[in-house]
Amino acid sequence: MAVETERGTAVRDAFRKQIKAATELGSPFVARLCRLAAERLDHGTAVGCAILEWPGDASINGDLIPLRLAGSLHALVLSGKDDALKALYPPHESNDDTLWQAITNAFAVHADFILHRLQSPPQTNEIRRCNALLPGFLTIADLFGKPLDLLEVGASAGLNLQWDRYRYDLGGFEWGDPASPVNLKPDWQGPPPPDAEITIASRLGCDLNPLDVTSADDRLRLMSYVWADQPDRMQRLDAALMLAVGNPPPVERADALEWLPRELVKPPTGAVRVVYHSIAWQYLPAALRARGEATIAEAGKRATKDSPLARLQMEADDNPDGATISLQIWPTGESRELGRVDFHGRWVKWKGWE
Numbered sequence: 001m002a003v004e005t006e007r008g009t010a011v012r013d014a015f016r017k018q019i020k021a022a023t024e025l026g027s028p029f030v031a032r033l034c035r036l037a038a039e040r041l042d043h044g045t046a047v048g049c050a051i052l053e054w055p056g057d058a059s060i061n062g063d064l065i066p067l068r069l070a071g072s073l074h075a076l077v078l079s080g081k082d083d084a085l086k087a088l089y090p091p092h093e094s095n096d097d098t099l100w101q102a103i104t105n106a107f108a109v110h111a112d113f114i115l116h117r118l119q120s121p122p123q124t125n126e127i128r129r130c131n132a133l134l135p136g137f138l139t140i141a142d143l144f145g146k147p148l149d150l151l152e153v154g155a156s157a158g159l160n161l162q163w164d165r166y167r168y169d170l171g172g173f174e175w176g177d178p179a180s181p182v183n184l185k186p187d188w189q190g191p192p193p194p195d196a197e198i199t200i201a202s203r204l205g206c207d208l209n210p211l212d213v214t215s216a217d218d219r220l221r222l223m224s225y226v227w228a229d230q231p232d233r234m235q236r237l238d239a240a241l242m243l244a245v246g247n248p249p250p251v252e253r254a255d256a257l258e259w260l261p262r263e264l265v266k267p268p269t270g271a272v273r274v275v276y277h278s279i280a281w282q283y284l285p286a287a288l289r290a291r292g293e294a295t296i297a298e299a300g301k302r303a304t305k306d307s308p309l310a311r312l313q314m315e316a317d318d319n320p321d322g323a324t325i326s327l328q329i330w331p332t333g334e335s336r337e338l339g340r341v342d343f344h345g346r347w348v349k350w351k352g353w354e
Contacts, residue, residue: 007053011065012038014058018066022227025344029090029229033073034066036100047107047114064122067225072117073106075224081113082106090229122225123211125156127240128233128345129278129314130163131186132325135170135193136312136338137163139327139353140272142194144308147201147271151263153256153292154280155205157213157222158249159240164200166240170348181239190339190350201271205251206259213244233344256284257291264299268307273299278314279323279343300330314341327353 004012015038022030043049051058051065058065076082077089085102088094094102107114137148152161167180171188173195211218219241226233252259260275275296281289296311303309309330317324322342328335339350 005053007055007058011052011054011058012041014060014062015041015066018060021060025227025342026346027227027229030070030227032096032099033070033103036096036103037066037069040100045104045107046111047118050115050118065118067122068118068120069114070227071122071221071225072114073103074226074228075117075220076106076110076113077228078220078223081110090231120209123156123209123221124225125159125211125222125237125240126233126279126344127159127163127166127182127236128184128186129341130160130166131168131170131184131345131348132314132323132339132341133160133163133276133278133312134168134175135348135350135352136276136314136325136327137198137274138175138193138196139338140274140310140312140329141198142196143329143353144272144310145196146308147199149201149269149271149273150203151260151273151275152203152205152251153260153275153277154283155207155210155249155251157211157218157241157244158205158251159213159237159244160278161203161205161249161251162240162244162247164198165243170350180243182236182243184236184345186342186345187347188350189348191352193350193352201269203250204263205249206254206256207251208253208255210251210253213241213248257288257295260292260295264295264309268304270306272308272310273303274310274312276312279316281313281315300328300333303330305331316343322347322349325350 015034018034019031041048041052054065056063077086085106088099088102155161165180166182166184167176167178169185173192211222226237300309311328313326314323322340325338325341327338336353338352339348341348
């Protein structure tokens with residue numbers, strides 16, 4: 001038996017850690033897929049070699065190789081490229097040996113497709129994160145009583161730029177269009193958010209590789225990164241995409257560290273300029289995060305009572321209880337943790353601006 005390389009060991013460890021994450025986030029199928037990959041990946045195919053000899057950081061905090069592979073296989077299923085694999089994917093059932101054989105066959109038959117997809121990081125646009133963003137925007141509107149100029153970092157396809165097109169039930173606090181096909185109802189704990197009036201003066205996002213909601217290929221890419229045994233997420237994403245197709249959210253192809261300084265020096269409009277991001281900032285290298293923090297802090301120094309600045313974040317921190325919802329406002333520089341939220345927005349533990 002060949003001796004496992006250091007890279008191969010790291011890759012298998014990445015799949016094992018993704019088992020835990022997928023289980024906690026309610027996807028036993030992706031957990032199973034990762035377990036099979038950790039146990040059975042070998043060098044018998046070009047895809048297996050590429051994964052086991054991945055030159056970068058394969059971990060869930062790095063290149064996310066387990067999710068790149070899961071998304072590649074799901075894309076084959078959703079596009080109808082591999083009927084044999086589709087017959088074994090949820091809602092169908094299969095045993096481990098049969099499923100892994102179909103995956104191995106896909107490695108051989110669709111090698112070029114999978115190898116190409118492995119080169120790109122997962123593209124997600126989890127709209128249930130708006131369960132954390134909306135109460136943050138309501139808090140900002142309540143604090144300032146001004147319209148909002150929205151600037152989203154890491155906007156992907158821009159679905160969280162159109163958060164005001166969705167319907168919400170936040171623990172009995174209802175907001176949004178009752179006729180919206182996208183209905184968001186998290187497990188809400190805590191007081192209701194402020195019942196403030198929101199006016200959006202402008203909205204704009206940036207992403208290194210923005211996805212075009214009017215492109216069938218880009219819509220498929222987004223859908224493929226939703227876990228195959230979570231049909232509710234797929235239905236919700238499909239509804240949000242269909243809303244966006246008729247009126248695409250504005251997302252620029254740009255590096256956040258070049259885009260933010262340009263946007264934050266534009267003349268004040270009298271609105272609250274709101275920089276926001278959800279599970280995006282953490283993927284920037286430490287040096288770039290520091291540059292971004294400095295850019296926002298400099299903009300904060302220029303903020304006035306008439307032209308304030310706010311930064312709303314939903315990001316991971318050292319607390320294992322989901323992600324933090326945090327808000328900082330200028331010109332005062334005050335900051336608060338508004339609450340905690342599940343990474344997929346399934347629950348919110350709200351405190352508010354205390």
